[in-house]
Amino acid sequence: xxxxxxxxxxxxxxxxxxxxxxxxxxxxxxxxxxxxxxxxxxxxxxxxxxxxxxxxxxxxxxxxxxxxxxxxxxxxxxxxxxxxxxxxxxxxxxxxxxxxxxxxxxxxxxxxxxxxxxxxxxxxxxxxxxxxxxxxxxxxxxxxxxxxxxxxxxxxxxxxxxxxxxxxxxxxxxxxxxxxxxxxxxxxxxxxxxxxxxxxxxxxxxxxxxxxxxxxxxxxxxxxxxxxxxxxxxxxxxxxxxxxxxxxxxxxxxxxxxxxxxxxxxxxxxxxxxxxxxxxxxxxxxxxxxxxxxxxxxxxxxxxxxxxxxxxxxxxxxxxxxxxxxxxxxxxxxxxxxxxxxxxxxxxxxxxxxxxxxxxxxxxxxxxxxxxxxxxxxxxxxxxxxxxxxxxxxxxxxxxxxxxxxxxx
Numbered sequence: 001x002x003x004x005x006x007x008x009x010x011x012x013x014x015x016x017x018x019x020x021x022x023x024x025x026x027x028x029x030x031x032x033x034x035x036x037x038x039x040x041x042x043x044x045x046x047x048x049x050x051x052x053x054x055x056x057x058x059x060x061x062x063x064x065x066x067x068x069x070x071x072x073x074x075x076x077x078x079x080x081x082x083x084x085x086x087x088x089x090x091x092x093x094x095x096x097x098x099x100x101x102x103x104x105x106x107x108x109x110x111x112x113x114x115x116x117x118x119x120x121x122x123x124x125x126x127x128x129x130x131x132x133x134x135x136x137x138x139x140x141x142x143x144x145x146x147x148x149x150x151x152x153x154x155x156x157x158x159x160x161x162x163x164x165x166x167x168x169x170x171x172x173x174x175x176x177x178x179x180x181x182x183x184x185x186x187x188x189x190x191x192x193x194x195x196x197x198x199x200x201x202x203x204x205x206x207x208x209x210x211x212x213x214x215x216x217x218x219x220x221x222x223x224x225x226x227x228x229x230x231x232x233x234x235x236x237x238x239x240x241x242x243x244x245x246x247x248x249x250x251x252x253x254x255x256x257x258x259x260x261x262x263x264x265x266x267x268x269x270x271x272x273x274x275x276x277x278x279x280x281x282x283x284x285x286x287x288x289x290x291x292x293x294x295x296x297x298x299x300x301x302x303x304x305x306x307x308x309x310x311x312x313x314x315x316x317x318x319x320x321x322x323x324x325x326x327x328x329x330x331x332x333x334x335x336x337x338x339x340x341x342x343x344x345x346x347x348x349x350x351x352x353x354x355x356x357x358x359x360x361x362x363x364x365x366x367x368x369x370x371x372x373x374x375x376x377x378x379x380x381x382x383x384x385x386x387x388x389x390x391x392x393x394x395x396x397x398x399x400x401x402x403x404x405x406x407x408x409x
Contacts, residue, residue, distance in 0.1 A: 049308030094120025152186030153241030162190025185244030327385025
């Protein structure tokens with residue numbers, strides 16, 4: 001039996017690249033002047049969100065199915081996934097005439113089911129959790145003679161993901177560090193294997209969301225909870241791969257954790273500055289550089305924008321919350337007297353400071369104020385934080401009690 005180091009080598013990654021390169025997008029690796037200025041590092045972005053299914057997962061899925069025997073192809077493949085692996089496997093399997101079955105938990109959002117079916121996958125809904133879906137997929141694998149294609153814990157899948165590093169280093173040989181999101185570990189194990197072989201002194205930094213620090217905890221021999229509603233659901237993995245974790249243990253320099261606010265800011269910046277849409281997991285690399293600038297200052301840093309599948313309503317929320325954190329949007333809570341003209345007097349102050357009012361909410365009943373008092377929440381838009389602070393100071397000076405309704409930091 002081959003050791004783990006023998007199952008995934010630079011030669012495996014190069015062979016995978018030769019196998020898949022004509023069927024995937026050779027996405028660009030581009031320098032970002034603005035992000036470099038913001039972070040103090042020389043930032044190079046790999047736009048894997050430009051793949052047909054908007055994620056790097058196509059690479060590993062395609063490499064794995066191209067290695068199947070004719071008998072395995074004819075019977076078909078199966079996977080448990082509610083995300084990018086489902087779409088990548090379904091798209092390339094269907095394109096090659098291979099039946100693809102994807103098992104998803106029953107609560108999976110309808111849009112993800114529809115996206116997977118639209119690229120040819122047959123979706124089976126089973127169970128309430130991913131673990132339920134995974135067990136059922138393994139059962140169907142045995143019952144129907146299908147081949148299970150794991151989303152990350154497989155050397156052939158990891159070799160396909162490693163082709164991202166080949167392309168990055170071919171485009172920008174001077175890269176000093178790679179910053180790679182970690183869920184189950186397939187992307188970093190593949191990229192790290194290739195990058196270390198090509199450039200032994202390259203820095204390898206893994207990134208996980210604070211709510212799902214599974215690989216971080218495993219490699220640091222810690223017990224940490226993995227739960228919560230993270231923006232980076234693409235890397236929200238409770239149990240990392242056994243194969244990938246051992247590979248990463250021997251490669252990675254450090255794993256850093258990023259907060260939800262870090263992820264939201266990174267998603268927003270990439271849209272505003274680079275005009276590119278990424279999901280939470282896709283923004284994790286930039287979030288790490290911005291949260292830990294001292295680790296990257298002055299270095300040539302390669303960041304993988306690993307996916308762009310984000311719900312549009314969620315994206316809108318992220319952008320608005322970022323405006324609130326930057327001081328351009330705010331909700332101000334004022335205590336007023338419930339009498340004619342009270343609101344008019346407040347509006348005059350907003351007008352004087354040229355701050356736009358978006359919405360006004362009155363609360364007369366459920367308060368601890370006397371019957372003639374009311375609480376008024378005013379959502380407003382300012383040019384910048386300084387202009388907003390000028391309004392707050394003006395309201396204070398006029399004798400109003402003002403409270404800002406804050407977001408999490």
